[in-house]
Amino acid sequence: MYNPTVARLTYRALLGRRRALILFLLPALLIVIAIAVRALTGVDDKVAADLLGGFALATMVPLIGVIAGTGAIGPEIDDGSIVYLLSKPVKRPTIIMTKLIVAIAVTMAFSAIPTLIAGFILNGNGQQIAIAYTVAALVASIAYSALFLLLGTVSRHAVVFGLVYALIWESLFGSLVSGAKTLSVQQWALSLAEKVAGEGYVDATVGLPTAVVLLVVVTVGATVYAGQKLRRLTLAGEE
Amino acid sequence: MTIIDIDHTSRWFGNVVAVNDVTMRIGPGVTGLLGPNGAGKSTLINMMGGFLAPSTGTVTIDGTQIWRNEQVYKQIGVVPEREAMYDFLTGREFVVANAELHGLDDAAAQRALATVEMEYAQDRKISTYSKGMRQRVKMASALVHDPAVLLLDEPFNGMDPRQRMQLMDLLRRMGDAGRTVLFSSHILEEVEQLASHIEVVVAGRHAASGDFRKIRRLMTDRPHRYLVRSSDDRVLAAALIADPSTAGIEVDLKEGALRIQTVDFGRFTELLPRVARAHGIRLLTVSPSDESLESVFSYLVSA
Numbered sequence: 001m002y003n004p005t006v007a008r009l010t011y012r013a014l015l016g017r018r019r020a021l022i023l024f025l026l027p028a029l030l031i032v033i034a035i036a037v038r039a040l041t042g043v044d045d046k047v048a049a050d051l052l053g054g055f056a057l058a059t060m061v062p063l064i065g066v067i068a069g070t071g072a073i074g075p076e077i078d079d080g081s082i083v084y085l086l087s088k089p090v091k092r093p094t095i096i097m098t099k100l101i102v103a104i105a106v107t108m109a110f111s112a113i114p115t116l117i118a119g120f121i122l123n124g125n126g127q128q129i130a131i132a133y134t135v136a137a138l139v140a141s142i143a144y145s146a147l148f149l150l151l152g153t154v155s156r157h158a159v160v161f162g163l164v165y166a167l168i169w170e171s172l173f174g175s176l177v178s179g180a181k182t183l184s185v186q187q188w189a190l191s192l193a194e195k196v197a198g199e200g201y202v203d204a205t206v207g208l209p210t211a212v213v214l215l216v217v218v219t220v221g222a223t224v225y226a227g228q229k230l231r232r233l234t235l236a237g238e239e
Numbered sequence: 240m241t242i243i244d245i246d247h248t249s250r251w252f253g254n255v256v257a258v259n260d261v262t263m264r265i266g267p268g269v270t271g272l273l274g275p276n277g278a279g280k281s282t283l284i285n286m287m288g289g290f291l292a293p294s295t296g297t298v299t300i301d302g303t304q305i306w307r308n309e310q311v312y313k314q315i316g317v318v319p320e321r322e323a324m325y326d327f328l329t330g331r332e333f334v335v336a337n338a339e340l341h342g343l344d345d346a347a348a349q350r351a352l353a354t355v356e357m358e359y360a361q362d363r364k365i366s367t368y369s370k371g372m373r374q375r376v377k378m379a380s381a382l383v384h385d386p387a388v389l390l391l392d393e394p395f396n397g398m399d400p401r402q403r404m405q406l407m408d409l410l411r412r413m414g415d416a417g418r419t420v421l422f423s424s425h426i427l428e429e430v431e432q433l434a435s436h437i438e439v440v441v442a443g444r445h446a447a448s449g450d451f452r453k454i455r456r457l458m459t460d461r462p463h464r465y466l467v468r469s470s471d472d473r474v475l476a477a478a479l480i481a482d483p484s485t486a487g488i489e490v491d492l493k494e495g496a497l498r499i500q501t502v503d504f505g506r507f508t509e510l511l512p513r514v515a516r517a518h519g520i521r522l523l524t525v526s527p528s529d530e531s532l533e534s535v536f537s538y539l540v541s542a
Contacts, residue, residue, distance in 0.1 A: 084324070090309060
């Protein structure tokens with residue numbers, strides 16, 4: 001279920017394109033903010049939790065997930081170069097699985113690691129806040145990658161839909177409307193963070209069992225569906 | 240020996256019928272798929288390449304269905320029309336990746352690069368390649384696994400004459416070696432130079448099939464129209480109409496010319512100068528007035 005050549009091509013495409021700049025900018029921004037906050041307010045567990053929850057997990061992780069997830073396959077389908085992968089005796093679900101693994105690795109590297117670093121800068125992992133949000137970022141990376149990879153497979157406007165989901169659904173509705181919270185990757189990830197962090201610092205609205213089940217269902221479902229979609233992918237001619 | 244069979248196949252996109260009940264069999268040797276732009280050539284090649292499902296009918300390779308069957312790519316090499324490749328790779332990296340996806344090593348990639356004579360530029364980024372170089376690297380990527388079938392969609396587009404000749408040589412050699420090579424083109428001369436067998440599609444329909452010479456004869460034997468100006472149009476007209484190779488002559492007073500319809504192309508082209516000389520007439524203009532490819536194709540469809 002993993003093809004090293006597909007992985008190599010995907011890594012190079014993801015990290016080589018211009019939009020990959022955002023992959024570097026967002027984590028850099030998080031760390032700069034963390035340094036500034038630490039310098040201005042000193043060690044404050046509540047501030048650390050707010051920054052990691054409000055910016056790292058709610059904004060940075062989904063945005064990086066959009067870039068890595070859609071970018072792992074969308075541009076190839078758009079410009080037609082995916083034909084060089086499809087015209088090979090490689091199973092289409094293997095192509096999807098490989099691209100998912102690459103998207104997850106990139107999302108984790110550019111979101112979870114900076115989250116951990118920022119957490120240590122903010123309060124030196126006091127109340128396990130840095131570790132808690134890092135775990136949440138790792139878990140969210142998996143689900144976001146699977147979701148946005150599927151989006152990149154089925155839609156030419158994957159980035160736009162991905163941004164709408166990440167910014168409007170997750171950030172806005174996810175924090176205001178209680179029903180939307182149940183269907184939010186961010187909230188599922190938070191329920192894991194809640195178990196790790198000290199009492200009262202992370203507030204999740206979804207119970208842990210529900211969150212785990214939904215995470216698994218969404219990740220597996222999106223991946224299987226993307227594999228099926230790729231098997232039926234039609235490459236229209238230029239006529 | 241590998242054969243692609245297209246059996247009563249149609250393909251439509253919404254209300255638009257791109258391929259309409261086509262049946263054809265592509266065997267070893269070089270076959271040209273000829274037709275004007277928008278005739279359905281790419282749709283046919285995409286179905287043969289497994290990138291498009293037929294709406295009805297079947298497309299098979301040696302009896303095995305092509306659509307949703309990745310294993311057929313062990314036998315098929317595809318050279319797509321679209322330009323997009325992995326531009327951030329070098330030519331060599333690109334062909335090596337294609338070889339690896341077939342489970343082959345660098346040696347296979349190197350052989351393919353040598354076949355298309357691209358070794359000299361193999362370490363340059365694809366983004367710096369000319370159209371002809373891209374085309375050859377695409378060819379190399381399709382040849383790495385030594386496929387029995389090669390499908391090429393408009394392979395000569397944008398190539399200069401030298402590159403065109405090289406590619407034609409290469410395809411001819413592959414056809415002679417018993418491979419099934421199919422290429423599409425909307426240019427008659429390309430097909431004429433390369434393919435021994437041609438399939439003509441017009442407006443989604445299979446218009447003609449067979450030996451090129453036979454189809455060429457069909458094309459040249461059709462009624463031709465000429466516009467002729469001379470030093471004495473009426474005397475010339477009277478002399479020409481006496482010969483069975485002309486079917487009608489109109490004296491176009493406004494244009495100051497004769498509009499001649501012929502039924503025997505070969506005979507008429509010999510007759511005209513002979514008659515003119517015999518009557519001491521100078522020919523000022525002799526131009527065919529319906530030589531567009533579309534008129535040739537529409538004649539073939541009705542033939």
